[in-house]
Amino acid sequence: xxxxxxxxxxxxxxxxxxxxxxxxxxxxxxxxxxxxxxxxxxxxxxxxxxxxxxxxxxxxxxxxxxxxxxxxxxxxxxxxxxxxxxxxxxxxxxxxxxxxxxxxxxxxxxxxxxxxxxxxxxxxxxxxxxxxxxxxxxxxxxxxxxxxxxxxxxxxxxxxxxxxxxxxxxxxxxxxxxxxxxxxxxxxxxxxxxxxxxxxxxxxxxxxxxxxxxx
Amino acid sequence: xxxxxxxxxxxxxxxxxxxxxxxxxxxxxxxxxxxxxxxxxxxxxxxxxxxxxxxxxxxxxxxxxxxxxxxxxxxxxxxxxxxxxxxxxxxxxxxxxxxxxxxxxxxxxxxxxxxxxxxxxxxxxxxxxxxxxxxxxxxxxxxxxxxxxxxxxxxxxxxxxxxxxxxxxxxxxxxxxxxxxxxxxxxxxxxxxxxxxxxxxxxxxxxxxxxxxxxxxxxxxxxxxxxxxxxxxxxxxxxxxxxxxxxxxxxxxxxxxxxxxxxxxxxxxxxxxxxxxxxxxxxxxxxxxxxxxxxxxxxxxxxxxxxxxxxxxxxxxxxxxxxxxxxxxxxxxxxxxxxxxxxxxxxxxxxxxxxxxxxxxxxxxxxxxxxxxxxxxxxxxxxxxxxxxxxxxxxxxxxxxxxxxxxxxxxxxxxxxxxxxxxxxxxxxxxxxxxxxxxxxxxxxxx
Numbered sequence: 338x339x340x341x342x343x344x345x346x347x348x349x350x351x352x353x354x355x356x357x358x359x360x361x362x363x364x365x366x367x368x369x370x371x372x373x374x375x376x377x378x379x380x381x382x383x384x385x386x387x388x389x390x391x392x393x394x395x396x397x398x399x400x401x402x403x404x405x406x407x408x409x410x411x412x413x414x415x416x417x418x419x420x421x422x423x424x425x426x427x428x429x430x431x432x433x434x435x436x437x438x439x440x441x442x443x444x445x446x447x448x449x450x451x452x453x454x455x456x457x458x459x460x461x462x463x464x465x466x467x468x469x470x471x472x473x474x475x476x477x478x479x480x481x482x483x484x485x486x487x488x489x490x491x492x493x494x495x496x497x498x499x500x501x502x503x504x505x506x507x508x509x510x511x512x513x514x515x516x517x518x519x520x521x522x523x524x525x526x527x528x529x530x531x532x533x534x535x536x537x538x539x540x541x542x543x544x545x546x547x548x549x550x551x552x
Numbered sequence: 553x554x555x556x557x558x559x560x561x562x563x564x565x566x567x568x569x570x571x572x573x574x575x576x577x578x579x580x581x582x583x584x585x586x587x588x589x590x591x592x593x594x595x596x597x598x599x600x601x602x603x604x605x606x607x608x609x610x611x612x613x614x615x616x617x618x619x620x621x622x623x624x625x626x627x628x629x630x631x632x633x634x635x636x637x638x639x640x641x642x643x644x645x646x647x648x649x650x651x652x653x654x655x656x657x658x659x660x661x662x663x664x665x666x667x668x669x670x671x672x673x674x675x676x677x678x679x680x681x682x683x684x685x686x687x688x689x690x691x692x693x694x695x696x697x698x699x700x701x702x703x704x705x706x707x708x709x710x711x712x713x714x715x716x717x718x719x720x721x722x723x724x725x726x727x728x729x730x731x732x733x734x735x736x737x738x739x740x741x742x743x744x745x746x747x748x749x750x751x752x753x754x755x756x757x758x759x760x761x762x763x764x765x766x767x768x769x770x771x772x773x774x775x776x777x778x779x780x781x782x783x784x785x786x787x788x789x790x791x792x793x794x795x796x797x798x799x800x801x802x803x804x805x806x807x808x809x810x811x812x813x814x815x816x817x818x819x820x821x822x823x824x825x826x827x828x829x830x831x832x833x834x835x836x837x838x839x840x841x842x843x844x845x846x847x848x849x850x851x852x853x854x855x856x857x858x859x860x861x862x863x864x865x866x867x868x869x870x871x872x873x874x875x876x877x878x879x880x881x882x883x884x885x886x887x888x889x890x891x892x893x894x895x896x897x898x899x900x901x902x903x904x905x906x907x908x909x910x911x912x913x914x915x916x917x918x919x920x921x922x923x924x925x926x927x928x929x930x931x932x933x934x935x936x937x938x939x940x941x942x943x944x945x946x947x948x949x950x951x952x953x954x955x956x957x958x959x960x961x962x963x964x965x966x967x968x969x970x971x972x973x974x975x976x977x978x979x980x981x982x983x984x985x986x987x988x989x990x991x992x993x994x995x996x997x998x999x
Contacts, residue, residue: 394814397814435684525942
């Protein structure tokens with residue numbers, strides 16, 4: 338039964354995954370265990386992506402299945418206070434000032450969420466001050482900045498500088514991504530790393546939060 | 553449905569030659585001097601030789617994608633350029649004269665802001681309307697077509713656009729949702745119910761808005777025509793003319809949205825494929841019509857959702873490529889040279905896209921590995937690209953020259969190559985643009 342859920346999710350059988358999950362919940366299976374299987378499936382799908390077997394559609398669909406199934410578990414969790422699923426860390430994310438593109442940023446935020454991060458999404462066209470303010474309030478380990486337009490290269494740079502000026506630079510790791518972002522832009526902006534695809538953001542965040550936990 | 557655009561017709565070669573001949577002749581262009589006319593013809597010949605793969609051009613043609621760079625270079629804002637057509641003229645003239653590229657890009661992408669205002673256009677935000685005045689216009693992705701609406705689109709694409717899509721993306725055309733279906737209007741008794749909506753106050757106001765938008769667009773079009781005549785008259789051909797899109801991108805970019813269309817590959821694959829097929833004739837016909845309107849041979853075709861990462865090779869072959877290939881063949885059969893601009897990375901697509909007739913297309917790459925592109929698709933098509941924007945925006949002229957050198961060595965070998973940028977080059981440093989063009993013109997000589 339357990340493997341049936343993981344298998345269905347990993348093989349992109351959406352209706353089947355939902356049916357199996359529902360059956361498990363109805364037959365009295367621990368909802369936390371169901372969620373754990375979903376998490377396992379999402380992780381396997383992430384690995385398949387790394388291996389070049391799966392692509393963006395599968396990452397998103399696996400995440401959507403996880404979201405739907407966690408919604409299904411809600412009624413079964415009513416006896417437990419506020420269910421605190423284990424979060425790997427906090428990420429503050431946004432598209433920098435001057436750029437209103439949200440396609441890539443939204444996908445990254447979604448994948449971070451379904452891979453276990455607490456995501457604070459500031460939206461698009463985010464001024465430096467808003468990044469700084471949120472970093473102070475939320476105290477994330479990771480800050481993600483998206484940029485598609487060349488005009489936003491400047492905003493990446495000025496936002497990193499603003500975080501530096503606010504004295505917060507040492508407390509966060511900064512990752513950037515989007516259309517034309519590469520190592521040159523990374524260097525220019527002063528960010529710690531750039532990601533070539535959405536999964537890179539998940540991997541960078543995992544790496545950075547793990548390191549912090551082990552310190 | 554009738555299967556079309558699978559095979560290249562025997563007249564394709566002849567039609568292409570005829571179109572090149574017209575383009576090369578420069579007929580109707582007010583050349584400022586015999587020297588300008590000669591320069592124009594030499595430049596078109598460079599492009600023709602690079603495209604046809606029949607002989608090595610005299611040198612590598614240098615055709616950066618100007619994008620909105622000329623506006624910033626002229627010290628103007630994007631807002632000014634979208635509202636002041638005279639200014640557009642000044643900017644484009646300055647760009648051509650100062651940088652002397654082998655081809656310029658007609659300012660048709662600098663769309664008139666006033667027209668967007670009249671129509672209350674929702675699909676993009678533009679300077680002064682949602683983005684700062686010195687910023688470029690930007691796409692607003694949403695689910696403009698719902699998952700359950702595929703069948704309506706498949707049944708009647710035109711009706712779907714008129715009744716459902718336009719009211720969602722043009723605030724001023726909201727009442728188009730009341731427009732009747734036209735095919736039922738075929739009997740005497742069907743006339744009254746079909747024309748009733750046209751008497752409606754809101755519909756009349758929507759048509760009034762459309763007329764006003766049309767009038768304003770004519771002013772802009774005349775200005776753009778003047779700019780084109782003036783640039784060509786000084787010896788610069790346009791790098792492209794006309795526009796169309798891959799059917800999958802029509803659905804994925806502007807109707808469903810990225811995330812939704814990727815999910816549709818799993819949730820309703822048959823409907824997605826059928827919708828792409830239904831859209832294909834429109835994209836072929838609009839490509840042909842827009843080339844006719846501009847008198848150009850190369851329509852610009854930006855490719856989006858088929859890039860690496862967005863889908864697997866198998867998904868690309870199933871969902872994206874079949875209708876894109878039909879679009880390519882449909883245009884090639886008319887003698888047109890599709891200018892396929894593959895944004896992002898196309899490394900995993902290089903084998904599939906080789907399935908095209910030789911010497912009939914331009915594959916313009918952004919981040920793709922140009923060495924592999926040359927070995928694969930470069931054997932059947934002219935390849936173009938791919939000076940990165942990150943380099944032009946952040947590096948020094950010397951770095952740019954080094955990149956151009958290795959690119960020409962690699963991709964320029966034996967012709968079949970156009971040196972260009974990986975995207976519209978707004979944000980680039982002027983000295984880097986100059987270095988790219990001047991250096992490559994010298995270094996790119998074949999004999």
